[in-house]
Structure formats: C-alpha cells, structure tokens
Amino acid sequence: MYRLLKSLVLSIIVYEEYQNLILKNKISIINAGALEPIIYFLQSENSTLQDHATASLLTLSASSVTKPIISASGIIPRLVEVLRQGSSQAKVDAVMALYNLSTYQDNLNLILQTEPIHFIISLLKSCKKSSKTAEKCTALIDSLVCYEEGRTALTSEEGGILAIVEVLESGSLQSREHAVGALLTMCQSDRCKYREPILKEGIIPGLFELTVQGTPKSQSKAQTLLRFLRDTPYPNSELEPDTLENIVSKQLGKTKEMLAEMVQVSMEQSLRHLQQRALMCTPANLSISSFKES
Secondary structure (H helix, E strand, O other), X not given: OHHXXXXXXXXXXXXXXXXXXXXXXXHHHHHOOOHHHHHHHHOOOOHHHHHHHHHHHHHHXXXXXXXXXXXXXXXXXXXXXXXXXXXXXXXXXHHHHHHHHHOOOOHHHHHHHOOOHHHHHHHHHHOOOOOHHXXXXXXXXXXXXXXXXXXXXXXXXXXXXXXXXXXXXXXXXXXXXXXXXXXXXXXXXXXXXXHHHHHHOOOHHHHHHHHHHOOHXXXXXXXXXXXXXXXXXXXXXXXXXXXXXXXXXHHHHHHHHHHHHHHHHHHHHHHHHHHHHHHHHOOXXXXXXXXXXX
C-alpha cells in the first residue's frame, strides 16, 4: 500500500512538472516573437501554412497565461477569417482556438465584434452533432448568447436555433449541456422575444429526454427551460395563441411517443438482464432441457 501511494505521488509530481514545462515552453515561444509570423501565415494563401499556423494557435491558446497575450496581438479577427474561408481542418482548429480564448472573459467582446456567429453555425451544420467540433461550436455559442448581440445574431441566422436544437437532441452529453444552456440564457433574457423561435424548432421532445438522460446540469436547465416554454398568452406575439398551443400540442404528442419507446426499451433491457442473471445462476449440470425431460 505504501509503495502504491509513493508511486502515485511521484506520478503526480512528474505530471505537474511536465505541465509546468509545457507552460514555460508556450510562454517562451510567445516571448520569442512567434505570434508575428503566425499572424502572417494565417493570412497566407498557402493552405498548408495556414493550417499549421492555426494548429499552433490552438496549442498556444490552451493556457490561461497566454490567452490575454494572444488576444492582445489582434489575432482573433484572423481566426474568424480562417473560420470563414479556411480548409476544413483549419476551420475546426480555429473554432477550438476561439473557444479557448473565449474562456478569458475580456475576450468575449473582442470575439463578438468580429461577428462570428454565421461562420460558427455554418461549421456546426456541417459537422457531426456528436463530434468534438460540435461541442466547441456549441460551447462558444453558449458564451456568446450571454450578450444581446450574440442572441440577435443567432436568431437572425437562418437555421441557427435549429442547429442548436439538433445538438440538444443528438450531441454528446457536454454538447447537449451547452445547447440547453444557450437556449435557456436566451429565454431568461427575454422570454417573449425568444420563446416562439425556439418552440418552432420542435425542441420539446428533446428537452423531455434531456430531463431524464442528461447530465445533472442539463437536467436542471432542461426543466427550467420547459417552464419558460410553457404555454402562456403573449399580447405582442406574432403567432395567435391557438397556433402556439398547436405547436406545443404536436410536440407533446411526439414526446409521449418517445417516452413510450423509452419505457419499452427500458423494459426490454431489464428483461434481458434478468434472463442473463437466470442463466448465470443455473448450474451447468442442470440445464433447462433437463427440466423438460423430467
């Protein structure tokens, strides 16, 4: 036990030293003036150079120490430009680098000023909703909709809210958490304004599923969002009250079917589990056929 504990402590020390070395290397690279050529290569018409420059930024932007330095260099607009017209891999690296930079609070305004929502949604539409790319796109949207400019840009983007709803339905656990968080933020900021656009995209079945199968945070946010979407009269609504009721009613019908399927699947899985346990508990020399013969 003592040897195991000693080995664990040594492993932690080695890991921390390795991480410190990586951080020092990143800082050294930036202090050596690497950002200037990286910015130059980001604007290159040579896609290979642009890909390498974007990948370098992705690595450098992962450290909390380097984020304010990188953003101060004016690199954020260049990343958004790569997101607009770079290669497929460069776009993926660019959105991930932007996400890294967005976790430094002062950078969110800088990112918003570049009007990136259209390009983020475009990438989100083209990638698998369960991918890491979708996760970073949705996480970035989750942060940007905390601002009115971000919310307006998302609702103005054709298929923007639908893309988020699709992630909520079929994304990874973390992606779904970001998706429901983004939509909840919108409703909390202005329920009357954002409730209808969200309802139109058929969100309710996915929300109900999330209350059961999501992370604890997702479940809580999904329950809160369902309350926000609950049918209530809006005097300034563009849709008639009965139209809104029809939208919700249809989605609730789909939700009941989905819940019935989930119950059926759960029962089938439980039955298979019981059958497997019964077979494991049956002695090898006492087969079921022997009962029949007797």
